[in-house]
Amino acid sequence: MRQAIAIILSLAVLALFIGLGTWQVQRLKWKEGVLAEIDARIAADPVSLPDSPDKARDTYLPVMVSGQFGDGTLRVLVSTKQVGAGYRLISPLLTDQGAILIDRGFVRVSHEMPPLPQGPVTIEGNLHWPNDRLSSTPENDVSGNTWFARDIDQMADALGTQPVFVITRQMTPPEPRVLPLPVTSEGVPNRHLEYAGTWFLLALTWSMMTLALLWRKKRRNT
Template sequence: MRRFVFLLIVGLGGAAILISLGIWQVQRLSWKESVIADINTRIAAEAVALPTDLDAQRDAYLPVEVTGVLGADYLRVLVSQKQIGAGYRIIRPMQRETGNIMIDIGFVSVADADGLRFEEGPPQRIVGNLQWPQETDGFTPEPDLNENIWFARDVDAMARALNTEPVLVVRREAAQLGGPVSPMPVDTRLIPNDHLQYAITWFSLSAIWLAMTAIFLRRRSGTNKS
């Protein structure tokens, strides 16, 4: 009887722990959905002038309106688009009286990137969102400077390469900037939100744990009777 009670406690206790983990993931899911909703609202808000005192945490996704001369230099960041395939984000410097910044003007396919050229023109007004993407880690290759291919948007390194401040505006609206480059605006698709899958996993494990406990206890009960 003592062993039976002990196994029952272990079974119910283990299931309780797994269920609590599932509930925690449901709570995390609600929190993450709220965060993403707030970011989406922020992304689509009315643009403001570029603040003079920027903070990467506070001003992430902030919609801004900037005006300046886009330089002829540019960087190519290797990315992939669904239904299109491989291509590049094009990063260009913008010369402004208050300091040079970078503009992510959009996406161009690999085929269209061959022979891509830009020239300085009249000042351009661009509406976009500030972003400091966290795309680099210990496995990110160093940029191929000879081929002008970068493998992630490293704001600080790109700013040094283009001689600008470490400020990146991702284009949302602008006049045609020349060439086959289409806007690739900021969105929340890449923000991970796997809490529902985690919750289902924990609840499934709790159900399996309870089922196995019931089977084991039934067998023990049958053994004791015999």
């Protein structure tokens, strides 16, 4: 009787592990669909900047804005796989709809700060509300102009703009010394394949442990 109960409980646990792994596979397919939608949205034709951009509605929205850069550039410390450590350059763009924040792109830490472009510019990019700050992220050194996270409200206060943030995909005329870092879906977490593998590995391990236990009991009884 005890052995039968143990087998039933073992099968129930095995079914739970397999079920959770299958659920994560289903979540993986769902997340891949979400990422495909984000990629399509990012790459869509740009539109005019909305009068009142909304995070829930307008994240990743491709826009085209024109204006002239105002004074000031914030340096956000980042690291890229291809180039290494450097800064994202955040500057105010004066438009007919007011001043907004522009992520101009990337320069190496070892390079001098490039001057702001002079005269009218047109920027094609994406509205974004980045979530750079983690529990381990230091506070921004505003006085020393070294930022560790793109905190939009804080940047807007520092540069005297609206809390509207556009990440450059292309600027006309271009800045030869600044490398644009366009918005992509790479920062959207997708660990469902890893989770599925973990649950299926647990299912396999549990099966092997159960079979080993049954084999040992069988040997004792013979």
